[in-house]
Amino acid sequence: MNRAQPLEGKTALVFGVASEDSIAWAIAQELAAQGARIILGYQFRYHSRMLQLAPKLPNLVSYQRCDILKDDECETFFGSLTGPIDIVVHAIAFAPATAYEGRVVETTAEDFSSALLTSAHSLAKLTNFVRPHMAQGGSVIALSYLGGVRVAAMYKVMGVAKAALEALVRELAVDLGRDRIRVNAISAGPIRTLAASGIPELERLLEYNAAVSPMRENVAQSDVADCAAFLASDGSRMITGQTIYVDGGYSIVGVPDHTI
Numbered sequence: 001m002n003r004a005q006p007l008e009g010k011t012a013l014v015f016g017v018a019s020e021d022s023i024a025w026a027i028a029q030e031l032a033a034q035g036a037r038i039i040l041g042y043q044f045r046y047h048s049r050m051l052q053l054a055p056k057l058p059n060l061v062s063y064q065r066c067d068i069l070k071d072d073e074c075e076t077f078f079g080s081l082t083g084p085i086d087i088v089v090h091a092i093a094f095a096p097a098t099a100y101e102g103r104v105v106e107t108t109a110e111d112f113s114s115a116l117l118t119s120a121h122s123l124a125k126l127t128n129f130v131r132p133h134m135a136q137g138g139s140v141i142a143l144s145y146l147g148g149v150r151v152a153a154m155y156k157v158m159g160v161a162k163a164a165l166e167a168l169v170r171e172l173a174v175d176l177g178r179d180r181i182r183v184n185a186i187s188a189g190p191i192r193t194l195a196a197s198g199i200p201e202l203e204r205l206l207e208y209n210a211a212v213s214p215m216r217e218n219v220a221q222s223d224v225a226d227c228a229a230f231l232a233s234d235g236s237r238m239i240t241g242q243t244i245y246v247d248g249g250y251s252i253v254g255v256p257d258h259t260i
C-alpha cells in the first residue's frame, strides 16, 4: 500500500543540518518522506558532511551555504530561490563556549548578543527573507528547549535565548497571521547532537530526563520530526504562536516519583 503523502506539492526550506544526528536532518527526512521538496541551507564549516548527506534525501531540490549572520551569503541564498516556499524549519542555535563558563551574572555583552542574535533574532531574519516566497502562506517551525521557560542547569545564556525565541514565535505569529503564515516552536527534550555536546554534563542530563519523564525514555530526533511534519501540514492549519513540547512529558513533572 502506498504511504499517504500529506506534504505532496509543498516545498520546505530547512536550516540546521550539521550532521546525521541533527534534529534538522531528521525533520528534512520526514518532510521528504511525506512528499515535500527540500532545500537545505547550511553553514560552510559543515560542507564536507553536507556533500555526503544531502544526496541521500529524496526530493532534494538544492543545498547551498548560508550562514544566517552573514548578509552576503543570505543575499546569494535567498536571491537564488525561485518557486514558492510552504515550510520553513529554523533549527539554529549557538552560544560561544565562554558563555557556559563562569557564572550567569558574569555573562559578557558580546556572548549575550552572539547567543541571542544567532539563536533568536535569526528566526525573524530568516522569515523576513523567505516571506516574499510565501504568498500562499505557510508554516514556520523553530526548535526550543525547556530552558526557555525554566532554569535548566548549565544552559545559562541559552535559556535567555530560548525565552526570546519563544516570545518571538508569538510576536511573529500575530504579525504574519494576516499573510496566512503560521509560526510555532517545538520544545524538544534533550537529544545527543553536536550542539548539545557543548552542554556540560549532557550524559547526566539524559539519564535524569529518561528517569523522570512520564514516558520513561528520552526523545529521539524522529519524535521531533513527526511533530514538525504535523506542524508543516494542513492538519495544523489553525495552530500558530505555540510552543509544543515533545519531551516525553518531562516538563509537566514537579516532584519526580522515584518509587516507580
Ligand SMILES: NC(=O)c1ccc[n+]([C@@H]2O[C@H](COP(=O)([O-])OP(=O)(O)OC[C@H]3O[C@@H](n4cnc5c(N)ncnc54)[C@H](O)[C@@H]3O)[C@@H](O)[C@H]2O)c1
Residues within 6 Å of the ligand: 015, 016, 017, 018, 019, 021, 022, 023, 024, 042, 043, 046, 066, 067, 068, 069, 090, 091, 092, 093, 094, 118, 143, 144, 145, 146, 187, 188, 189, 190, 191, 192, 193, 194, 195, 196
Ligand atoms: N539537542 C537537543 O538536546 C535540543 C533540545 C531542544 C532544542 N534543540 C534545538 O534544536 C536546534 C538544532 O540543534 P541540534 O541539537 O540538532 O544540533 P546541531 O548542532 O545538529 O544543529 C545546530 C545547527 O545550528 C546551525 N547554526 C549555528 N549557527 C548558525 C548560523 N550563524 N547560520 C546558520 N546556521 C547556524 C549549525 O550549523 C547547526 O546545523 C537548535 O535550535 C537547538 O537549540 C536541541
